[in-house]
Amino acid sequence: AQTVTQSQPEMSVQEAETVTLSCTYDTSESDYYLFWYKQPPSRQMILVIRQEAYKQQNATENRFSVNFQKAAKSFSLKISDSQLGDAAMYFCAYRSTSSGTYKYIFGTGTRLKVLA
Amino acid sequence: EADIYQTPRYLVIGTGKKITLECSQTMGHDKMYWYQQDPGMELHLIHYSYGVNSTEKGDLSSESTVSRIRTEHFPLTLESARPSHTSQYLCASTQGATVLQETQYFGPGTRLLVL
Numbered sequence: 001a002q003t004v005t006q007s008q009p010e011m012s013v014q015e016a017e018t019v020t021l022s023c024t025y026d027t028s029e030s031d032y033y034l035f036w037y038k039q040p041p042s043r044q045m046i047l048v049i050r051q052e053a054y055k056q057q058n059a060t061e062n063r064f065s066v067n068f069q070k071a072a073k074s075f076s077l078k079i080s081d082s083q084l085g086d087a088a089m090y091f092c093a094y095r096s097t098s099s100g101t102y103k104y105i106f107g108t109g110t111r112l113k114v115l116a
Numbered sequence: 117e118a119d120i121y122q123t124p125r126y127l128v129i130g131t132g133k134k135i136t137l138e139c140s141q142t143m144g145h146d147k148m149y150w151y152q153q154d155p156g157m158e159l160h161l162i163h164y165s166y167g168v169n170s171t172e173k174g175d176l177s178s179e180s181t182v183s184r185i186r187t188e189h190f191p192l193t194l195e196s197a198r199p200s201h202t203s204q205y206l207c208a209s210t211q212g213a214t215v216l217q218e219t220q221y222f223g224p225g226t227r228l229l230v231l
Contacts, residue, residue, distance in 0.1 A: 033218060045206065045222035089156065095218055102147050102166050102210075103174070104220060108158040 002027040004094050006107035013082045014115050020067075021077040021110045023092030033095040034068070034075045035104075040088040048090070051075065087114045119143050122207050122223035129197055130231050137192045137226045139207030148190040149220070151206040152176060159206065165190055197230045204228070
């Protein structure tokens with residue numbers, strides 16, 4: 001069975017600085033999807049970024065980028081030029097590409113605090 | 117913001133009551149999910165559906181039931197609420213025609229308190 005581990009329950013970053021959130025996962029599959037979701041306080045969870053395992057190039061979305069290390073089964077999220085609005089819980093998630101598999105597996109989350 | 121809605125947003129109810137948490141999406145998504153999330157904690161999948169008249173139990177044992185009679189509607193029912201059911205319940209949906217279209221859209225959640 002696949003597992004997702006986020007070893008940092010909480011992180012802090014100074015406004016305008018860069019922070020990296022860690023995520024590792026375990027799977028025997030060769031093809032899958034990885035996601036980072038953001039859950040701001042009292043607001044809806046939204047997708048931040050997605051990585052397809054068969055793509056070697058790291059995904060980027062504006063100030064958000066990932067460092068995907070397939071062999072190490074590592075999928076970290078880098079937030080550049082941190083803003084106060086980035087404060088949220090961040091969840092790493094895994095999704096198999098196997099036919100008939102529809103479940104996502106989420107990590108325990110990392111609470112990010114942005115200091116003014 | 118995604119077009120996925122949950123009602124009620126907050127519910128305080130007594131032990132033993134039957135409750136139904138509503139979830140609707142207007143995006144025509146086939147796959148829908150219910151997660152249970154304690155504050156600041158991870159998400160636990162309790163039910164999911166990959167289309168009308170198809171539902172599956174998730175990884176977390178739950179005393180709730182779901183139905184999927186219409187594509188846009190995926191209600192979750194607790195026949196007899198207990199204090200242990202106190203939590204936040206998140207509904208999500210994906211288009212998922214192909215894995216390339218997989219992005220989960222989440223509703224705002226229902227915070228349930230059972231006294």
